[in-house]
Amino acid sequence: AQSVSQHNHHVILSEAASLELGCNYSYGGTVNLFWYVQYPGQHLQLLLKYFSGDPLVKGIKGFEAEFIKSKFSFNLRKPSVQWSDTAEYFCAVNRYSSASKIIFGSGTRLSIRP
């Protein structure tokens, strides 16, 4: 079965700390990869995406993610977090051969101490 794993369920950081959230998926073959963010009380919105090309992808608000095919990983990073980054972050994957079926990980809750 397809699966997307986010091993960090809750991460607590101080402002200005660096962030890395893990995401691993279990499919072989070509995949599209996404990170979505859900701010408190809001719906999900796209943070960044990877389809092909440069495995280092830059998104909004200073976030970036690196696709490492050999490790089936797509980790999210930010060099210096802000209090406003407090949110839940979801990794999502779809297989290129089944573009319509998008599967999400269980999410990582990020809490930033001011």
Add this chain to the structure above:
Amino acid sequence: NAGVTQTPKFRVLKTGQSMTLLCAQDMNHEYMYWYRQDPGMGLRLIHYSVGEGTTAKGEVPDGYNVSRLKKQNFLLGLESAAPSQTSVYFCASSYGGYGTKTGELFFGEGSRLTVL
């Protein structure tokens, strides 16, 4: 431009009652989705549709039915609600097809359903 609109936003049901959640999008998207969000479990795909008149099962389809009679609307039905269906339901749509727009989902604001 409303994007993706879900109704109702809140609903309380008794076990065994039925209800329908409506999702409407005005972006002319081909693909539409219903997810449920539960604490610690992320978003799980219930059903999805790749075009008008089509539907397909996702990860957790049991107890739900869907219909896509019009391209802009995607309905999620619960025929006999159970407490295990207490959740927040999100509708989403996407451009569909292959290419750089594939998989970029646009979400509604969610519908919180409680089944007593």
